[in-house]
Amino acid sequence: MTPDQIARRYENLPGFELLDFAEAAVPLWQLNVEAVSVIRRGLQPIKEFILRSLEAGLDANDLPGFLGLDESIVKGGLLDLVADKFVSTSDGMTVLTEVGKKALKEGLSTPADEILSVLFDGITRRVVGSLSIDLVPAREVEDGAVAEIPATPPNQPSIQDLFLTEVDRVLAEQSGGRSEVSRDILRLKRIARHRRLFRRVVALVFRSKKGEIRTRFIVDGVPDEGLEQRFAEHGGNLRKGLVRSFADRYIQSGARSHLGQEAARRVLDHSEYLTRQRQVSLASLKLASLRRREAAAEQGEIPNDQKPSEDDLRIAIEAEALARKELTQAPVRPAAVYEAAELLRRGLAEARKSLSISTRGLAPHLADRTFLKRLEALAKRGVQISISVNEDAVDWRSRGKDWAKAFDGMKELARRFPKSFAFKNSKEKRYYHLSWDDEVALVANRPMLSNFGKIRSFDQFAGFVIQDPELITGYLARVNR
Known part of the structure; x- marks a missing residue:
């Protein structure tokens, strides 16, 4: 799902209204941690064969013929095993020691200093696994393609913030389970090293009435309740500047007055x-769910009998169309924050006669090559x-250069x-619009x-x-x- 689809899906929170949403970057630290570990490794094959043969009761003199190896190789292996105290020789008999039996069962263990690489979450303040984490390039944060969520607290982790049991568990999960860890x-x-x-x-x-x-x-x-709870516990929602907001009456009245008297008078x-928008959301989410099931069945991810029928899809399509029609009957209506992205996609796809967009500037992740190609196709x-x-x-x-490329692409x-194609300047700094074919205008x-x-x-x-x-x-x- 796209970020605006996610916002539409999760916009209803009892007692709260959705103020804003964004694709965001949660802070992580990649840590190189110096650790003392016991490294487990298996025995060399020849030595293991010798030990297992002796364990089975074979005489040392019979080993070269039994193993099909040169006598000098077997003799050298036995000498190494004696030096390691895995076997002992007494009265012409070569037998396994208790140390050798343990090595044969558990392998070798050697203490070692090593560097472990782990990820530390700046919100939960816990070590996290890296297998399913979608990392954001730092460039997207700097250019504003995603919003930066600050670490809470902002200080980088110390060794006291790391729990050995958590580090051990995460590394085991990344290796495929405890049995695979050596x-x-x-x-x-x-x-030893921090990397952001x-x-x-x-x-x-969201914001409540209070x-x-x-x-x-x-x-x-999927909502991550643990991340949400930790963010709240560490004062993330109380951070000054998290939300730049104004009184509802002020911000809504300003937008209304910009519409003009006649349009402001006819706002739904x-x-x-809210009732009509909720009906659209429910219908859209149901149709999207059926589409996902249809695609999953076609790709063999679910049984074919779970694929939605043509009647189910037709009913869902008609229900969404009806809900959207009821929403579009009002001359002017409020707009939801996630509709800006939805309407921009619609405008680029549906415009047949005209397309008008006003903006503050041109960000490279929005006015990118794909966007310029779509404008070119419309102009043609x-x-x-x-x-x-x-x-x-x-x-x-x-x-x-990317910011310059967006501007130069328009020119x-x-x-x-x-x-x-008209590319022109404006003095407007407060309100902006998107409109196509004189059918829809988002302000x-x-x-x-x-x-x-x-x-x-x-x-x-x-917006309206x-x-x-x-x-x-x-x-x-x-x-x-």
Whole structure:
């Protein structure tokens, strides 16, 4: 699931409203830990064959013929085993010692200093396994492709934060189980090296009517309650600057006034909007679940009799279409924070006559090569495209070649398609829009194609969707004037 699909799925939290969500990076440390261990290894094959033959009662003189080996090789092996005190020779008899019997049963054990590599979670403050962790490149954090969740507390781990039993358990799990591990850790000495990493999650930030903040973390499509609880226990929700929010009345009234008087007067009642939006969410999630089951059956992951029938799919498709139709009947309605990504995908796929987008700047992870290719395809079909950026966006090119590439890519499209592609400046810094074919217009306080680089805070979202063609035409004429 995409981050916006996850936000839609988990938006309902009793007593709370969803303020914002983002694909996020949870802090990790990769630690190289100096440890004292006992290394277990097997015996050399020839020595093991000699010991097992002696254990079975064979005479030492019969071993070369029994094993099919040269006598000098067997004699050399016996001398090594005598030196290791695995066998003893007395009165012409060569027999296993207790040490040899133990070695034959358990293998060899040798104390050793070694370096163990483990991951330490900056939220739970525990060692975690690396097998199922989706790591985020540091570049995505710096460019703002994902939001950075701070470690709580922020200090890097010390050797006192590591529990030997946890390190031993995690390393055993990564090796395939205790039986596959060839070491016993005796002591953790010190952390020789720290390296900062990030784990990919989706973070959802909620607020209650009393102002209480709560953050949920979705890992691999499933809420991680342990991560959420630890984040709360360590004061993560109380961290100053986690959420940049304003009074609801202020932020909503500002967005309403930007719509214009006629559009603001016709906004759907909020409680009715919540009911209709919830119906869309339920219908969409049910259809997505059936689609996943259908794909799993086709790929042989589940029995074919668990594949949804054509009637089940048809009913689910019709139910979603009906729910969306009821949501689109209002001239103007509030918008959910996850709809910005949904509507952008729809606009790029559905636009036939026009596409208008305004934004603060152009972030390389949003205005990427795929996005530019889609705009190019629309321009080739004659779709009238208007991209407006704040006049300060030209300075963003100095952030690096990827930021410059996004800006220059837009300019190149405007040069190649002068009759259908307009790339222009704007002074607007508060509200932005996305609209296509005069059918839908999203107006929100969230830039459609940008952020400000590294993200350390979440923002309260405010937005409306205009669904009346006349109101859309009037709004676009005013903001593009």
